[in-house]
Amino acid sequence: DSPSVSVSVDDAARIAPQSVSVGVQSLAQSQVLEFRGFSSTGQSLGMGNLAVDFGTWEADSFTVGTRPAQSISLGTGATLQDLADSLNGIDGIMARVVDVGDGTVSLGILSETGASNALRITNSGDPASPLQQFDMSAGPGSAELRGASDAIVTLDGIAIRRQTNDIDDAIPGVTLSLRATTIDQPPATISAGLDTDLAAEAVTSLMQSLNEFRSLARGLTARGTDGARPATGLSLKKLPIPAAVRGYRPTR
Numbered sequence: 001d002s003p004s005v006s007v008s009v010d011d012a013a014r015i016a017p018q019s020v021s022v023g024v025q026s027l028a029q030s031q032v033l034e035f036r037g038f039s040s041t042g043q044s045l046g047m048g049n050l051a052v053d054f055g056t057w058e059a060d061s062f063t064v065g066t067r068p069a070q071s072i073s074l075g076t077g078a079t080l081q082d083l084a085d086s087l088n089g090i091d092g093i094m095a096r097v098v099d100v101g102d103g104t105v106s107l108g109i110l111s112e113t114g115a116s117n118a119l120r121i122t123n124s125g126d127p128a129s130p131l132q133q134f135d136m137s138a139g140p141g142s143a144e145l146r147g148a149s150d151a152i153v154t155l156d157g158i159a160i161r162r163q164t165n166d167i168d169d170a171i172p173g174v175t176l177s178l179r180a181t182t183i184d185q186p187p188a189t190i191s192a193g194l195d196t197d198l199a200a201e202a203v204t205s206l207m208q209s210l211n212e213f214r215s216l217a218r219g220l221t222a223r224g225t226d227g228a229r230p231a232t233g234l235s236l237k238k239l240p241i242p243a244a245v246r247g248y249r250p251t252r
Helices: 080-088 130-134 196-221
Strands: 005-009 018-026 030-038 048-058 061-064 070-074 093-099 105-113 118-123 144-146 151-155 158-162 174-178 188-192
Touching: 005 188, 030 118, 048 130, 070 080, 080 093, 080 105, 105 118, 118 130, 151 174, 174 188
Parallel strands: none
Antiparallel strands: 005 174, 018 151, 018 188, 030 105, 030 144, 048 061, 048 070, 048 118, 093 105, 151 158
16 A cells, blocks of 8 residues: 555455556545525525536536436425425535534535536526526536546556546456556556466365365275175275375475
């Protein structure tokens, strides 16, 4: 592991001996929206409908992604907390009402990480409704504190993009967990090789088990002093141990 990248093994059998240089150009981030100036969680918003789209923002231009749009219907007397609860009921969104400490509360909304998971909220009802203050049809404006973005990683200089900071499809058998960028430091180096000591221990353990079993089998199949076969009924004269294993001698 390095300060920028941690590594976990998912499938050791898929890992080839190699050394990979991993640079982190940017981390995947969620979009953060803040709608300010409400008196309390119970402030009434009136009734109406909001549409929520998922996609990508480029300045004030929004491109709808592949995820289906969602809608929220608020009845008479719906409050700010009701809106937060409705947003939390949509997969890929987290919302909460926060007391900012100046006598007002804000509605904070977070998307999932990844540039294409950004949110666009549109008031699909009366433009004179209090819900109009959440409308982002003309762009996110000052409500957006942080834009959604992808992780950008280089593997031996080859740049790749992913929506999350846990990447399990770049190096077979390994998950890379991104912690920080490497812009101001050298790329991390990930090395994988064969553990010959571990392999020798495994073969030695196998040989010991085989030898113990052969001794047990000989005892069970040995003739008695009167030439009679043992009561077990076994007649195992010799165990066929492969020559490659029989001739193995571990080295240290």
